[in-house]
Amino acid sequence: MALRTLTLSSSWGDLLLSGGSRAGEGTLLVLPQLRLALDIGRPHRILPPVTTACLSHGHIDHLGGLAYWASQRYLNSMGPATLLVPEPIAADVTELLNLHARLEGGKPYDIDLKPVSAAAVHPLRTDFHLEFFPTDHWIPTLGSRVLWTRRRLLPELAGVEPAELAALRKSGTQITSEIVTPLVSYGADTGPGLFANKRALDAEILLLECSFWKDGDLERARTYGHLHISDLLEIAPYLKCRHLVLLHASRRTRLHEVEQIMAAELAPVFGGQLHHMMVEWE
DSSP, rough: OOOOOEOOSSSSEEEEEEEEEEEETTEEEEGGGGTTEEEEEEETTTSSSOSEEEOSSSSHHTTTTHHHHHHHHHHOOOOOEEEEEEGGGHHHHHHHHHHHHTTTOOOOEEEEEEETTOOEEEEEEEEEEEEEOOOSSSSSOOEEEEEEEEEEOGGTTTOOOOOHHHHHHHHOOOOOOEEEEEEEEEEEEOOGGGGGGGGGGGGEEEEEEOOOOHHHHHHHHHHHHOOBHHHHHHHGOOOOOOOEEOOOOOSSSSSSHHHHHHIIIIIGGGSSSSEEOOOOOO
16 A cells, blocks of 8 residues: 655654555555554554554554554664653553463564653654643543753853853853744644644644545544544634644545535635545555
């Protein structure tokens, strides 16, 4: 299956997003430059290089690639990796991984499973970290934000000689300020209650599901904690992101219909660039 790949401009530079999404069948989202997966709902050869993976919640279309990822890393001696899991399902996911390892007749996978909760922060590397937030789904679900941190010389020190700056730093004087930029926000499975969380919407690249696209499906969207196109049409004029990437369309709507609605109704009211990561899984 060929995945979709987007090259998304950001203040950090061009960020690659690879994967695919269909409600009930699989959501797989990988940021290969960061070796990060935001959900691993399908097995795919893009997964083994991932060293940090997140599970937003326990539905199979968001964790269906878990055992494949862990097994491939083990079989290819790729070393340890980290799995970030909502705290309420951490014990069950641990048991699931252990069961798969036993079925393969091997040692436990080299996966460090870490339970996380809303507002938890996890470092990816010195200049990137993850931050988690609750979504509006019908079971406990966490969205995630990718935050980029850089340091800038304090304005009052502009023009100071490097040797003097080094001396100030050595003496313990603060010479830089920290700038944190939300690059990516992934809303995972959610209803419109997510929109009350402004921090979840403030990233340069916003990944949002839109499961239902037909007028008759609004009640279904509410029942199962998902977004309907009417929700996006209401909030789109107020979004400040550079890129809005849509995910998770139900099989109740064909992809060509989704793309027609995006172009005809959503694009005219959204001020940024509009994309989708929806695929026809084989």
